[in-house]
Amino acid sequence: MPSCIIIGAGMTGLTAARELQQNGWTATLLDKGRGVGGRMATRRLAHGRADHGAQYFTARTAEFRQFISELTDAGIVREWALHESKMSDISFHHPRFIGTEGMSGIAKYMAQPLNVHTGERAVRISGDENNCTVLTESGQTYRADTLILTLPAPQASTLLAENQLLSPSEQAVFDAIEYAPCLAVMVSIHGRSSIPAPGIIKFDQGPIAWVADNLQKRISATTSLTIHASAAYSKEHLEDDLTAVGQHLIDLLGEWIPKAQVDSFQVHRWRYSLAENCYPNPYFVCKTPFTLLMGGDGFGQGNVEGAFQSGLQMARVLIS
Ligand SMILES: Cc1cc2nc3c(=O)[nH]c(=O)nc-3n(C[C@H](O)[C@H](O)[C@H](O)COP(=O)(O)OP(=O)(O)OC[C@H]3O[C@@H](n4cnc5c(N)ncnc54)[C@H](O)[C@@H]3O)c2cc1C
Missing domain, CATH: 3.50.50.60 (FAD/NAD(P)-binding domain)
Known part of the structure; x- marks a missing residue:
């Protein structure tokens, strides 16, 4: 064999x-x-959980569409209605998909019949x-x-x-x-967030690129937010103290995350997030x-x- x-x-x-x-x-x-999934990563927090790597994905090619349809039927994947967002300048024409139990749930499902050594x-x-x-x-x-x-x-x-x-x-x-680096902050907050439905804000400039509400995304039982710093900010602050970076990014979102609502936060340093300059072949x-x-x-x-x-x-x- x-x-x-x-x-x-x-x-x-x-x-x-x-x-x-x-x-x-x-x-x-x-x-x-420790587990499978790599950058399709979901973390358990003190309260709730958060996707802190890939946030959603497209399925434009025939083979991937077919695979995602199988995962949807199995209850592992579902669509996230990002086209309804008013808080983004880009319009999400193609459907965006997520793991029903977070992104790492997709990897765990795929790994079940395989011989994996973590x-x-x-x-x-x-x-x-x-x-x-x-x-x-x-x-x-x-x-x-x-x-x-x-x-x-x-x-x-x-x-x-x-x-x-x-x-x-x-x-x-x-x-x-x-690859661009990315500093990701996962914040547990008390009560509901004021991030508008369907649970995202996308910024075109400034230190923050993306905020997602994992409760509205329906992967967390309590409110947790994922903040992704922009590529430029992440490059500049990649080696900084992570707690200071997390606090700074949360403070910048004061309009959306009042201090009194913050329960706890964690920060993850992705040295490699999105590939910026790819080799042309797969x-x-x-x-x-x-x-x-x-x-x-x-x-x-x-x-x-x-x-x-x-x-x-x-x-x-x-x-x-
Ligand atoms: C912050 C962030 C946001 C993103 N947002 C999106 C998004 O919204 N939409 C989207 O489509 N994509 C997004 N991506 C990109 C997406 O996550 C990746 O393109 C995809 O998951 C890459 O999969 P991969 O298997 O090629 O690599 P990886 O997922 O990186 O897998 C590589 C694996 O290799 C393992 N490894 C490394 N070195 C060794 C070693 N020496 N020995 C054994 N194992 C090793 C790692 O642990 C890892 O599990 C994002 C990524 C990040 C980090």
């Missing part, structure tokens, strides 16, 4: 593993995180024409015929370069893929002795749907 190790259990890796497994392959997913950070990759070996920080060794990498391109580039698996021309391809074939495909949202279309397409296309090229 052909086999593949997939590093990264976000949307790209999960999609690739599902497709390979459904076509008779043995697929082993490794992720350094808490496994890949640190060493080696191999020959017949197979490849991945060593993880915990000391475990995994072997397969082929390897798929789905980490954000800068992290993948570092991992491959450390293992002498990247030529200068390949390094240049990876280095050209850029994956890249590395010139290693064994078969190594590199994909993820930096390849093709830099978002959740692009990650799905990247994973699907990598699996299909291996199967064929």
